[in-house]
Amino acid sequence: MPEGPELHLASCYINTVCAGLIFSGKVEKSEVSKNPEVLFESDAYVISATSRGKEIKLTLTPLKEEKNTLPGRGRDREELSQNGLQQPMDLVFRFGMSGSFKFTSAAELPKHAHLRFYTKESPHRALCFVDCRRFGRWEVHGTWQPDRGPCVMLEYEKFRENVLRNLSDKAFNKPICEALLNQKFFNGIGNYLRAEILYRLKIPPFENARTVLEALQHRKQSPDLTLSKKVKLKQENPDLLELCHAVPMEVIHMGGMGYGPEHSDDAAAFEEWLQCYCVPGMRSLRDGNGRTIWFQVTKPVPKRSSKGSSSQEKVAKRSGRKKGKELIQGAENAKAHEARKPNTRSRRKASASQASPTNKAPAADRKRQASARRSTGAVTAAPRSRRVKAE
């Protein structure tokens, strides 16, 4: 589920399904979760949510004045005021790779529901934090993580300033595709958004981030134009930082749940919305952190039939982390009429992965294989299997 839009959509979902609902009792954690217990108990409380970048905050608010029946016993003293009243509580969540919220019948909790809030009504229902891979985290009495920057969706002006005022930061020494995942500056951008954003401007992903962003510092004004024409021009030619806001906003306004696991109409609409990420015909490489960056190779300037690799390919090759190791470019182009199928395997095994330093280790060690693959800078652009568009 989880880049900025999905987190924001989750907060909207929570506020919608919990509107006017009374919750009651304790907050229940699954046995298997390593996240902290939530020592909150109230006979009647309400739940609301807000989001910021890739975090979401739930606020549990007890109704009226309410006596706790077991003052202080088995409870952390801090949870209760001196007269035994349950205080409001904020919980801040990060979703990892698979977190989401679901509101269901309490009788049939979803699989991997690691935190549960029960309604007072009966039959009870439950708001659940569901997280199959358990990379998600929550913090009791949480606050927005201090190292994360302003939200690209809800705090656009602050976000933009934070980037442009800090271009000397070493975070911008990196390729733009890697800088875009730095949550200190791009809180809310994730792997599919960086691909979609760079694709809109056809910015080669391994261009230096500072070089790309310095060009935005002094926006060219055309004094001869009317204000409305300036506005129109700006809307039709958004720059990179504007797209860091506008592209996630498109996902929010699509109405569904964004990049969700469900095979629903929403998921199909999201898939249709993607222009680059996992799209047949696009290419992909591993970035310096081993994450897959999807991009389109733009045509080299058709100057006097230069036969070398495109400038993008050169950039990509330079990005390889192990000097001397050659990167493999699997450059198979999918036919234009083929539809994407995001959840199918996209890579074929890169032959470079065979060239691990000590290939004699007989046991199949997944971790070492994985890192060997990464360090060769193995590249992928295998076609995704075909899925015929429903018409």
Place this chain on the structure above:
DNA sequence: CGTCCACGTCTAC
């Protein structure tokens, strides 16, 4: 069956 891959952080050398 085994392997590879996934929307993201974290933290330990």
Place this chain on the structure above:
DNA sequence: TAGACCTGGACGG
């Protein structure tokens, strides 16, 4: 800058 942390779907044999 490697792993570690996890589950499960899609493929290949």
